[in-house]
Amino acid sequence: MKITNKKLIKGFSLFLTIVFTACNSDDTNITEDDSIIYDDDTYFLVADQQNNEAHLINYEGEELFNWDLNGALGNDINLLSDGSLIVCLKANNASFTYGGYGGIFKKINADQSIDWEITYSTDDYTAHHDVEYLSNGNIIFPVWSELSITEAREEGFAANYNLNPESIIEMNPLTQEIVWEWHSMDHIIQDYDNTKNNYGVVADNPNKIDVNYNYQTRNDGDIMHINGLTLDEDNDLLYLTVNNYSEVWVLDHSTTTLEASGNTGGNYGLGGDLIYRFGNPETYDNVGDSTLNNVHYPNLLETGNMLVYANSVYTNQSEVVEYELTPPYQLIAGQDNEPNVVWSFTNSNLYSSGLSSAVRMDNGNTLIAEGRDGTLWEVTPEGDIEWLYKTQYATIWRTYVFNSDSPAITALGL
Structure with a gap:
């Protein structure tokens, strides 16, 4: 270099x-x-x-x-065209305090006055990491919730600890009405216990999330850890960086909330199932090369390509990867579904295990x-x-x- x-x-x-x-x-x-x-x-x-x-x-x-900011930074900030800043802040006494937790969203005007402030954190859920401001004025963000050990076991989760699955919430910040939501637990697969819910062959269901993918390497319920999201409003596709699965998930945002809870409907016909995923085909027992190991920020470019920061692709070394994305997508079991890598950069001095x-x-x-x-x-x-x-x-x-x-x-x- x-x-x-x-x-x-x-x-x-x-x-x-x-x-x-x-x-x-x-x-x-x-x-x-x-x-x-x-x-x-x-x-x-x-x-x-x-x-x-x-x-x-x-x-x-x-x-x-x-x-x-008048508060502890949760993670994300967004500077809007009117000079206002939307920021994620940490809620006091948040129920979930994994790295990146937030729970408060605030819009600060250019003159430092507060336009609006929302708390989305209770004993049952906490917003975290990222927030995107959409052209319709809504905000969209990831949320942690909790299933008890007993509840998680009924869903086929193999570990002996509470599970903190991910959801995505779209909200009108002025009325605080939830206008769309997606829940990961509606779209899981497990091959651990055929007496429990969601049992099936992981490799035959590439659009589903293996809830037991990494439970043996973790000691807490934050098995997924969504840390970034980007909405492609032209194609109504929502991209999520999922750090603990080391991949990017793609959702059909055109669905209704009801459709998003199932596997039919929406522009892509799959409801809330994953319509595409890339970076780590091991998560669904598939073929293809893994190009991510931990990941942050799904940055969709004007070209339609995507930049992501791959935190730990090499030992104590990060890499920035640019993927060529070509929607509409297909996920085919047993076939290499990975997108082309068109540019990348790494250096022996480039390393951050997170963020x-x-x-x-x-x-x-x-x-x-x-x-x-x-x-x-x-x-x-x-x-x-x-x-x-x-x-x-x-x-x-x-x-x-x-x-x-x-x-x-x-x-x-x-």
């Missing part, structure tokens, strides 16, 4: 820390040219978990805008946020590292890119 200092940053000592670390890698070459000027038209929105803040910074690391993101920039480069190191990487299509910056934030959920002329930036008065 080659690193070129395209941008000269103010925090140059921070930059050198990363550069010297990178020099230890045999595949990294560095050239320095302090005369090159940074690009002042590109801004980075950083979800700073360490300090429970959201920052808008430039290439120099200067903070241009900061939001008063992290990758976004495609207008210049064609990819901006990578190394979550548990607080480092930003800008990588060219050829795999050269064009910018490498150790931020002052030790833990980053994600980082998004904005241009200076975007409506959101204009609305902030910058």
Whole structure:
């Protein structure tokens, strides 16, 4: 790999820390040219978990805008075109406190006033990780709930602990009406106990979720751990990154809630069953190469391809993977259903066991946020590292890119 200092940053000592670390890698070459000027038209929105803040910074690391969240950051932040920020915050006394828990959603206007605030956390459920703001004004987010050991056993779950399955909720934030929902437990398969519900052959049911896929390697009920979602509104497809299954699930969002509880109906005819999945065919006893091992952020690009951050594809090394997606999809038992990998990037110094993101920039480069190191990487299509910056934030959920002329930036008065 080659690193070129395209941008000269103010925090140059921070930059050198990363550069010297990178020099230890045999595949990294560095050239320095302090005369090159940074690009002042590109801004980075950083979800700073360490300090429970959201920052808008430039290439120099200067903070241009900061939001008063008035709460502990759950995970996600979304900057809208009107300059408002939708943020996930941690609910006090949440029932489920796995990594990424939240339970509160808040919309903060550009002037820091609060537009609305919602709590979605009770003794029975807690929202977590991610929230997407849809064009119809609704929000959509994942939720943990709980089944007792006895209840889970009746569904064919093999482990001796309570189960915390995933659901997806779409809500009108102004009325707090739930307008659509999907529950993973309506779509499971198990080959553990033929006297219990959902018994069948996993390999013959690629559209179902094997509830016992990883129970032997876990000691808690968070067996799935959805940590990101993206809705393709053109095709009405919902993409979910499922960390503990190391794959991406695709749901038919065109279904009604009733259809989403079964296996018929919707544009794709499968109800709420998975219409596609990729990254780890081992989850449904299928053929094909696994390309993910833990995963964050299903970032659907304008091209229709998808970027994901694969946290642990190699030993202590992450990878960003771009998949070619071609809906409508088919899942065929015993057939390689994996999409083509059209681009990827890894480096011996790139590693975060959790968090992290990758976004495609207008210049064609990819901006990578190394979550548990607080480092930003800008990588060219050829795999050269064009910018490498150790931020002052030790833990980053994600980082998004904005241009200076975007409506959101204009609305902030910058």
